[in-house]
Amino acid sequence: MASTRLFLSAKNAAALDAELMSSGGFSLDQLMELAGLSCAHAVYKSYPPDQKNKVLVIAGPGNNGGDGLVAARHLRLLGYNPVIYYPKRPNKDIYNRLFTQLQNLKVPFTEDFESALQSTDQVLDAIFGFSFHPPIRSPFDAVISLLEKSTKPVISIDIPSSWDVDSGPPEAGNLGSGFLPQVLISLTAPKPAAKFFVGEGHRHFLGGRFISAEIAEKWGFELPAYPGTEQVVELPVAK
Amino acid sequence: MASTRLFLSAKNAAALDAELMSSGGFSLDQLMELAGLSCAHAVYKSYPPDQKNKVLVIAGPGNNGGDGLVAARHLRLLGYNPVIYYPKRPNKDIYNRLFTQLQNLKVPFTEDFESALQSTDQVLDAIFGFSFHPPIRSPFDAVISLLEKSTKPVISIDIPSSWDVDSGPPEAGNLGSGFLPQVLISLTAPKPAAKFFVGEGHRHFLGGRFISAEIAEKWGFELPAYPGTEQVVELPVAK
Numbered sequence: 132m133a134s135t136r137l138f139l140s141a142k143n144a145a146a147l148d149a150e151l152m153s154s155g156g157f158s159l160d161q162l163m164e165l166a167g168l169s170c171a172h173a174v175y176k177s178y179p180p181d182q183k184n185k186v187l188v189i190a191g192p193g194n195n196g197g198d199g200l201v202a203a204r205h206l207r208l209l210g211y212n213p214v215i216y217y218p219k220r221p222n223k224d225i226y227n228r229l230f231t232q233l234q235n236l237k238v239p240f241t242e243d244f245e246s247a248l249q250s251t252d253q254v255l256d257a258i259f260g261f262s263f264h265p266p267i268r269s270p271f272d273a274v275i276s277l278l279e280k281s282t283k284p285v286i287s288i289d290i291p292s293s294w295d296v297d298s299g300p301p302e303a304g305n306l307g308s309g310f311l312p313q314v315l316i317s318l319t320a321p322k323p324a325a326k327f328f329v330g331e332g333h334r335h336f337l338g339g340r341f342i343s344a345e346i347a348e349k350w351g352f353e354l355p356a357y358p359g360t361e362q363v364v365e366l367p368v369a370k
Numbered sequence: 371m372a373s374t375r376l377f378l379s380a381k382n383a384a385a386l387d388a389e390l391m392s393s394g395g396f397s398l399d400q401l402m403e404l405a406g407l408s409c410a411h412a413v414y415k416s417y418p419p420d421q422k423n424k425v426l427v428i429a430g431p432g433n434n435g436g437d438g439l440v441a442a443r444h445l446r447l448l449g450y451n452p453v454i455y456y457p458k459r460p461n462k463d464i465y466n467r468l469f470t471q472l473q474n475l476k477v478p479f480t481e482d483f484e485s486a487l488q489s490t491d492q493v494l495d496a497i498f499g500f501s502f503h504p505p506i507r508s509p510f511d512a513v514i515s516l517l518e519k520s521t522k523p524v525i526s527i528d529i530p531s532s533w534d535v536d537s538g539p540p541e542a543g544n545l546g547s548g549f550l551p552q553v554l555i556s557l558t559a560p561k562p563a564a565k566f567f568v569g570e571g572h573r574h575f576l577g578g579r580f581i582s583a584e585i586a587e588k589w590g591f592e593l594p595a596y597p598g599t600e601q602v603v604e605l606p607v608a609k
Contacts, residue, residue: 156470160399168404172599208579209599231395236582340447343475360411360448362599 139320139352141296144261147319147350151341159225162341163194166318167201169338169362170255170288171209173316174202176363177286177334178253180210187251187283189244189274191258191292192219198288198318199257200229206255207236213255214247215240218270244274254278254285256312258292261322267293267306275307285312290324299327320352321366329369336363378559378591380535383500386558386589390580398464401580402433405557406440408577408601409494409527410448412555413441415602416525416573417492419449426490426522428483428513430497430531431458437527437557438496439468445494446475452494453486454479457509483513493517493524495551497531500561506532506545514546524551529563538566559591560605568608575602 139147151157178184188203190196196217203213215233217240220226233240241247248254256278258271267275275293278285285291293307294300301308315328318339328335337355340362347354357364378386390396417423427442429435435456442452454472456479459465472479480486487493495517497510506514514532517524524530532546533539540547554567557578567574576594579601586593596603 154470155474156467158397158399158464158467160397161403164400164403165407175599208582225397228395228397231393235394237584343447345476360414360601 137321137353138323138325139350140323141261143350144296144319144322147346157341159194162339163197163201163225165341165362166339167198168205169318169336169340170198170202170257170316171205172362173314173336173338174206174211174253174255174286175209176336176365177314178284182252183210183212184252185250186211186213186253186255187247188213188215188255189258190215190217191260191271192221193260193262195257195260195288197226197229198260199255200226200233202255202257202288203238204229204232204236207233207238213238214251216244216247218242244270245277248277248281248283251283254281254283256285256287256292260289261296263290263292263296265295272306275310279307279309284314286314286316287312288316289318290322291315291328294324294327297323299324316363317366320347320350320354331370333368335366335368337366338363376560376592377562377564378589379562380500382589383535383558383561386585396580398433401578402436402440402464404580404601405578406437407444408557408575408579409437409441409496409555410444411601412553412575412577413445413450413492413494413525414448415575415604416553417523421491422449422451423491424489425450425452425492425494426486427452427454427494428497429454429456430499430510431460432499432501434496434499434527436465436468437499438494439465439472441494441496441527442477443468443471443475446472446477452477453490455483455486455513457481483509484516487516487520487522490522493520493522495524495526495531499528500535502529502531502535504534511545514549518546518548523553525553525555526551527555528557529561530554530567533563533566536562538563555602556605559586559589559593570609572607574605574607576605577602
């Protein structure tokens with residue numbers, strides 16, 4: 132098991148994000164673009180677009196959903212056939228623009244999650260990120276319940292949705308306790324819940340290549356070396 | 371010689387950019403982030419950061435300069451030692467933020483172009499882009515003059531600065547007529563001046579991977595296939 136120094140708590144992840152967008156000089160557009168791009172690349176490394184794979188992107192109402200929408204745009208340009216389920220669309224400029232970009236690429240939006248899940252090759256879980264707090268509101272409770280029962284490969288952005296960012300999966304018997312994605316893409320740094328992401332053949336990537344060694348040092352997490360110009364670096368997963 | 375269908379004129383490049391940022395739903399932050407990232411990757415492919423190369427980034431006052439500033443940030447994260455010459459800094463939010471980001475990364479800004487040129491390993495020419503019109507104003511006239519005489523490898527973003535976007539290098543004897551970079555990074559699509567970018571060992575990349583096949587078709591240029599998740603694709607250069 133890796134040392135706790137590797138992990139960025141929910142509280143610190145929020146504070147670091149706020150710092151990047153204030154004194155750091157970053158815009159949400161910039162950070163989300165690089166984060167979403169890295170998510171698309173992690174999907175590519177895990178499930179190459181050999182057969183123009185259908186990827187069902189489940190976008191939540193916040194920035195995790197925004198990362199998913201950016202990823203969907205890049206997946207389309209990478210040769211995938213993304214389909215978006217985006218039931219709660221806040222009327223915020225950046226989300227409206229991401230929506231427009233996807234419409235221009237003729238990426239379909241669906242309102243029938245269950246059918247879309249049945250016909251997809253992979254699922255990109257962009258429902259909740261590091262600011263998630265239970266309870267899971269409708270319709271995402273039903274979505275999580277279906278994902279628990281599904282055998283479709285799931286790639287989760289930042290945390291497996293329904294998991295507590297710091298403490299991990301819900302207790303046995305609760306909604307989400309049976310949800311374990313095949314691939315986890317941690318953004319900026321793995322959150323503590325990533326300790327519970329285990330299993331043979333499962334893959335863990337780190338993305339969001341906008342963090343300097345100095346920032347990592349200041350916030351107390353390790354920054355693994357990205358290979359070459361890659362936007363993701365693969366991390367070990369315990370069996 | 372490639373067909374003219376490969377090229378995007380100065381007028382059409384401006385119109386396409388305007389379309390991307392209006393009905394396209396893109397922000398300048400998003401487009402510049404992807405453009406600048408691809409420029410950094412083209413530098414990496416041409417001059418890998420084996421010895422923590424010094425790269426002198428010459429940033430002009432417009433969006434080409436902004437692409438250069440984004441590239442400089444990514445170059446720093448890729449292991450280079452960028453140094454910025456940015457003599458005309460418009461007081462515009464996005465440029466101020468890019469400046470802040472570079473300051474936070476401790477990327478030095480210099481006011482002594484001549485000394486910086488002497489001590490650098492490579493030069494990233496981010497002075498003028500597709501909206502360039504002569505004459506070249508001070509201090510960039512002196513910069514172009516020094517680049518003409520220098521033997522340092524130059525990587526130009528979108529067009530070799532001083533060249534006319536549509537008609538190519540200035541006539542013999544005029545400022546810039548002796549300026550031929552080693553590497554050209556065309557953004558979105560090569561501009562007509564790229565026809566004059568020739569020479570053995572010279573390399574031409576296309577970057578700015580945000581264009582769909584439909585957009586390329588609509589604007590009448592060809593979109594070469596980017597390999598895998600690469601942000602640049604190399605184009606042939608006539609000897």
